[in-house]
Amino acid sequence: MWGKYMNAIVELPGGLENVSVFKYAAIECGIRYPNRLDFSLIYSKEPCWAAGAFTTNKICAAPVILCRERIKNPIHAVLINATNANAATGKQGLENAKLLTKELGKLLSINENSVLMASTGIIGVQLPVDKMKQSLPVLVNNLNTESGTLLPRAIMTTDTFPKQYAISFKTSSGTYTMAGIAKGAGMIAPNMATLLCFVVTDFPVEQHILNKLFYESVNVSLNAITIDGDMSTNDTAIILSPAKPSSHTENDITIFGKALLVMMKKLAYLIVSDAEGGTKCVIIKVIHAANDTDARKAAKSIAESLLVKTAMFGNDPNWGRIACAAGYSGAQLQEETLSIYFDSIPLFKNGTPVEYEKETLIKILQKREYTITVDLGIGNSEFEYLTSDLSYDYVKINAEYST
Amino acid sequence: MWGKYMNAIVELPGGLENVSVFKYAAIECGIRYPNRLDFSLIYSKEPCWAAGAFTTNKICAAPVILCRERIKNPIHAVLINATNANAATGKQGLENAKLLTKELGKLLSINENSVLMASTGIIGVQLPVDKMKQSLPVLVNNLNTESGTLLPRAIMTTDTFPKQYAISFKTSSGTYTMAGIAKGAGMIAPNMATLLCFVVTDFPVEQHILNKLFYESVNVSLNAITIDGDMSTNDTAIILSPAKPSSHTENDITIFGKALLVMMKKLAYLIVSDAEGGTKCVIIKVIHAANDTDARKAAKSIAESLLVKTAMFGNDPNWGRIACAAGYSGAQLQEETLSIYFDSIPLFKNGTPVEYEKETLIKILQKREYTITVDLGIGNSEFEYLTSDLSYDYVKINAEYST
Numbered sequence: 136m137w138g139k140y141m142n143a144i145v146e147l148p149g150g151l152e153n154v155s156v157f158k159y160a161a162i163e164c165g166i167r168y169p170n171r172l173d174f175s176l177i178y179s180k181e182p183c184w185a186a187g188a189f190t191t192n193k194i195c196a197a198p199v200i201l202c203r204e205r206i207k208n209p210i211h212a213v214l215i216n217a218t219n220a221n222a223a224t225g226k227q228g229l230e231n232a233k234l235l236t237k238e239l240g241k242l243l244s245i246n247e248n249s250v251l252m253a254s255t256g257i258i259g260v261q262l263p264v265d266k267m268k269q270s271l272p273v274l275v276n277n278l279n280t281e282s283g284t285l286l287p288r289a290i291m292t293t294d295t296f297p298k299q300y301a302i303s304f305k306t307s308s309g310t311y312t313m314a315g316i317a318k319g320a321g322m323i324a325p326n327m328a329t330l331l332c333f334v335v336t337d338f339p340v341e342q343h344i345l346n347k348l349f350y351e352s353v354n355v356s357l358n359a360i361t362i363d364g365d366m367s368t369n370d371t372a373i374i375l376s377p378a379k380p381s382s383h384t385e386n387d388i389t390i391f392g393k394a395l396l397v398m399m400k401k402l403a404y405l406i407v408s409d410a411e412g413g414t415k416c417v418i419i420k421v422i423h424a425a426n427d428t429d430a431r432k433a434a435k436s437i438a439e440s441l442l443v444k445t446a447m448f449g450n451d452p453n454w455g456r457i458a459c460a461a462g463y464s465g466a467q468l469q470e471e472t473l474s475i476y477f478d479s480i481p482l483f484k485n486g487t488p489v490e491y492e493k494e495t496l497i498k499i500l501q502k503r504e505y506t507i508t509v510d511l512g513i514g515n516s517e518f519e520y521l522t523s524d525l526s527y528d529y530v531k532i533n534a535e536y537s538t
Numbered sequence: 539m540w541g542k543y544m545n546a547i548v549e550l551p552g553g554l555e556n557v558s559v560f561k562y563a564a565i566e567c568g569i570r571y572p573n574r575l576d577f578s579l580i581y582s583k584e585p586c587w588a589a590g591a592f593t594t595n596k597i598c599a600a601p602v603i604l605c606r607e608r609i610k611n612p613i614h615a616v617l618i619n620a621t622n623a624n625a626a627t628g629k630q631g632l633e634n635a636k637l638l639t640k641e642l643g644k645l646l647s648i649n650e651n652s653v654l655m656a657s658t659g660i661i662g663v664q665l666p667v668d669k670m671k672q673s674l675p676v677l678v679n680n681l682n683t684e685s686g687t688l689l690p691r692a693i694m695t696t697d698t699f700p701k702q703y704a705i706s707f708k709t710s711s712g713t714y715t716m717a718g719i720a721k722g723a724g725m726i727a728p729n730m731a732t733l734l735c736f737v738v739t740d741f742p743v744e745q746h747i748l749n750k751l752f753y754e755s756v757n758v759s760l761n762a763i764t765i766d767g768d769m770s771t772n773d774t775a776i777i778l779s780p781a782k783p784s785s786h787t788e789n790d791i792t793i794f795g796k797a798l799l800v801m802m803k804k805l806a807y808l809i810v811s812d813a814e815g816g817t818k819c820v821i822i823k824v825i826h827a828a829n830d831t832d833a834r835k836a837a838k839s840i841a842e843s844l845l846v847k848t849a850m851f852g853n854d855p856n857w858g859r860i861a862c863a864a865g866y867s868g869a870q871l872q873e874e875t876l877s878i879y880f881d882s883i884p885l886f887k888n889g890t891p892v893e894y895e896k897e898t899l900i901k902i903l904q905k906r907e908y909t910i911t912v913d914l915g916i917g918n919s920e921f922e923y924l925t926s927d928l929s930y931d932y933v934k935i936n937a938e939y940s941t
Contacts, residue, residue: 194865194873223861223873225889258858259891368862441844442936449937455661458626459771462597470597470626486628488662525937527930533845534852534928 140386140393143305150299151283151314156181156337156377160277161289164270166263167218167256172289174267175215176274177333178243182209183375184342185251186349188357190370196222197229198252199371201236207342209378211249213333214239216267217290217318218256222368231264238268242275253331253371255292255318287316290331293532294319298405304338304394306387311338315398319362319406332357332372332402338391339381348392349374356399359431360521361438362410407521408504412528415447418506421461422517429466430518433509436464437520444525450500452491454482461509472512478505485512543789543796546708553702554686554717559584559740559780563680564692567673569666570621570659575692577670578618579642579677580736585612585652586778587745589752591760593773599625600632601655602774604639610745612781614652616736617642617677619670620693620721621659625771634667641671645678656734656774658695658721690719693734696935697722701808707741707797709790714741718801722765722809735760735775735805741794742784751795752777759802762834763924764841765813810924811907815931818850821909824864825920832869833921836912839867840923847928853903855894857885864912875915881908888915 147153157179164174187206189199198221214236221228232252240247254262287297301314315334340348349372357372374395383391408416419438424430437443440460446453454475461468475483478499480491499505550556560582567577590609592602601624617639624631635655643650657665690700704717718737743751752775760775777798786794811819822841827833840846843863849856857878864871878886881902883894902908 190866192862192865193871194861194876223858223886223889223891225873258862259886368865441932445933445936448933451937455626458597459595459661462595462771463593468596470628473597483626483662486626488626525933527933529844530848530851530928530930530933533848534854 140390143390144394144397145303147301147303147312149284150301150316151286151335152280153301154312154314154335154337155280157335157375158278158280159283159286160274160279161282161285162270162273162277164216164267166216166267171218172285173217174270174274175286175289176278177213177286177335177375178278179211179375179377182211182249182378184340184345184378185210186346186374188350188353188372190368192368194223194368196220196254196369197224197232198254199369200229201232202251202253202371202373205248205251208248210251210375211245212239212243213251213253213373213375215253215290215331215333216256216262217292219254219260219262220256220258220369221254221262223259224261227261231262234264235267235271238271239275242271251373253369253373255290255331255369258368283314290316290318292318293411295409298402298409300398300401300405302394302398304390306390307384308387311336313338313394313398315402317402317406319409330357330370330372330406334374334398336374336376339377339379340383340388340391341381344388345374345376348395351392352395352399355396356403359519360403360407361435362407362413362523403521407523410523411532412526412530413523414503414526415524416504417447417522417524419520419522420506420508420517422508422510423513424511424516424518425467425514427516427518429511430516433461433464433466433468433511434518434520436460437507437509438522441525444522447524448526450497452477452482452496452500457507457509458483461511466511467513468511474510474512476508476510543793546793547797547800548706550704550706550715552687553704553719554689554738555683556704557715557717557738557740558683560738560778561681561683562686562689563677563682564685564688565673565676565680567619567670569619569670574621575688576620577673577677578689578692579681580616580618580689580738580778581646581681582614582778582780585614585781587743587748587781588613588654589749589777591753591756591775593771595771597626597771599623599657599772600627600635601657602772603632604635605654605656605774605776608651608654611651613654613778614648615642615646616654616656616776616778618656618693618734618736619659619665620695622657622663622665623659623661623772624657624665626662627664630664634665637667638670638674641674642678645674654776656772656776658693658734658772661771686717693719693721695721696814698812701805701812703801703804703808705797705801707793709793710787711790714739716741716797716801718805720805720809722812733760733773733775733809737777737801739777739779742780742782743786743791743794744784747791748777748779751798754795755798755802758799759806762922763806763810764838765810765816765926806924810926813926814935815929815933816926817906817929818927819907820850820925820927822923822925823909823911823920825911825913826916827914827919827921828870828917830919830921832914833919836864836867836869836871836914837921837923839863840910840912841925844928847925850927851929853900855880855885855899855903860910860912861886864914869914870916871914877913877915879911879913
């Protein structure tokens with residue numbers, strides 16, 4: 136069903152600057168380090184509908200609490216800072232987030248409740264709130280469409296490259312654009328992985344549809360990737376769409392949903408491909424599961440297994456570890472119908488090890504990207520997870536910092 | 539309640555040879571490598587009751603299937619082999635296990651259903667069953683009490699030292715002995731972590747009591763440790779006790795239960811202290827949880843977090859990662875009542891970071907063993923998990939083998 140709308144979608148060079156109904160700004164505020172873009176803003180003069188997906192961690196950052204409160208309002212702006220997560224900062228942390236969004240509201244002549252905030256960086260340290268407050272007028276003055284190119288860089292922490300993606304899509308009422316940025320699952324010690332993701336579009340869509348489609352796309356993108364299985368205190372993904380009356384056809388909505396799926400899968404892919412210490416980006420595809428829950432459970436269990444991830448790093452076609460991780464996933468399975476493939480090469484088929492062409496397999500294992508398919512041989516459900524390998528550098532990046 | 543029976547328990551030097559109602563043998567069969575103890579036997583002329591805890595992985599090894607079938611019978615012998623797990627070996631694997639235990643039964647003039655089996659080693663490869671069958675008479679001829687000293691070595695795979703423990707305990711009917719051996723969570727590629735544990739005692743106890751006490755002790759020992767979170771296909775823990783009529787007092791049973799708890803916690807400790815690549819052995823103690831389930835959930839989540847484990851390796855007192863892992867554990871908690879201690883040093887108290895004496899803390903972090911206490915500040919339940927750190931060597935051991 137999705138496939139037939141695919142040719143309505145066109146990839147665009149660049150990122151946020153493609154969506155010109157929004158303005159952007161990013162500056163060096165010196166929140167934690169000098170000479171580094173660390174404070175940024177997404178702004179729309181017209182109110183927008185927002186949909187959001189946030190960490191489910193019970194220890195969650197102040198900006199996440201703030202976003203949860205405000206996300207149902209019409210939204211004008213998202214204020215973002217890197218290098219300080221404003222997490223485990225108690226009441227003061229929440230007050231600081233409120234203060235900054237209130238000040239920004241004044242400067243932009245908008246209601247403070249129409250301002251969202253997102254943060255990433257060190258945990259347990261209060262924001263340098265005076266410095267940030269003083270920078271707000273500069274941020275507002277710098278607002279323009281072109282500054283969109285700065286934002287993917289301004290939200291980075293241990294990411295090795297900025298992550299952005301832009302597309303256009305054609306509906307019965309015209310051509311629209313959509314663009315997104317993300318920061319990956321990198322950690323800033325003594326902090327944990329933090330994922331931020333912001334998507335903007337000029338396609339107006341009713342709030343309940345935006346919510347539904349965003350949730351569906353996050354479910355198979357940002358919620359179907361793993362680097363180290365640790366869930367952050369700050370995870371935030373937000374989409375903004377003009378809160379204008381719209382009369383889209385059902386087809387138009389389907390095209391928009393497809394575009395959103397393409398966007399979110401691309402951003403998720405960019406995050407995993409920049410995993411800390413990662414040398415591989417591997418799709419774990421579970422097929423013929425008894426039901427959707429089982430397909431997801433088995434894929435997640437394999438994608439998170441340390442033994443599978445170290446084997447990937449070592450170019451080891453270790454189907455035993457894969458069978459083992461599927462076996463303890465909780466999904467219905469049995470050895471007799473279980474098969475495992477590396478790309479198209481079977482290694483284990485219906486419970487029996489298969490002789491394989493070693494040279495072909497070695498070529499697959501040495502690739503940066505390949506697919507491990509696990510066929511449970513039971514039902515008709517399938518699910519894909521995207522994972523990275525576990526390398527020396529992962530340990531190095533996360534162990535060598537001393538608080 | 540347990541405490542008052544503690545002085546009835548005495549630590550003994552050595553291992554299995556202390557329990558002389560059993561005989562033992564270990565030989566070099568050459569199952570996978572030459573010149574290596576790899577085939578061993580525990581035997582009791584008199585029938586025993588057995589209790590067992592096994593992997594819950596749906597992909598489970600043939601000897602596990604066999605043990606599950608036979609464990610309720612009176613048991614005379616446990617046949618153990620290292621270097622081949624007999625897992626993912628299908629019907630042939632199960633037939634091989636049955637054949638070997640049947641042959642052993644003939645040699646010992648006991649029913650084949652009174653013979654258990656356990657295996658550890660490579661997955662997906664059939665046992666060299668002829669070679670093993672030919673070795674059975676040698677194994678039987680070598681049976682004696684002294685050979686008990688060989689067994690902890692004969693079950694090793696990537697373990698760096700043999701693991702054994704022996705105690706005696708005094709009851710109203712006399713003094714009894716108990717001894718145990720274990721092999722740790724090491725992997726033999728292309729295999730996964732495999733835990734084997736065998737405990738013998740000359741204390742006769744009814745089967746349902748043995749089952750209950752063994753389950754209780756495994757729950758807080760072998761089921762409360764983690765190295766890499768991967769659950770093996772071969773995990774097996776078995777206890778044997780003479781199936782004789784006994785008339786113990788309630789106090790005697792309590793002393794036995796206490797002795798069993800001491801035994802199992804010690805073996806669990808030995809396993810974690812020999813974790814692959816491990817440089818630390820850290821207790822994660824969760825206190826003041828709302829209930830027992832929550833205490834366990836939070837402790838497990840922290841103990842399994844890669845970010846917590848890499849921080850341990852790096853001597854980094856990263857309370858943020860600990861709070862984060864507790865936060866996504868599913869346990870009831872709130873930032874305002876959460877406190878975190880390294881040994882007795884608080885780093886985070888009731889939701890607020892605490893200034894600490896850096897030098898004292900550094901001394902704790904550099905120790906091989908210390909305790910991280912996480913006070914949820916809600917209820918009265920507590921639970922302890924034992925974990926290891928995640929080092930470069932873990933990655934090396936598990937990545938550098940190529941199948």
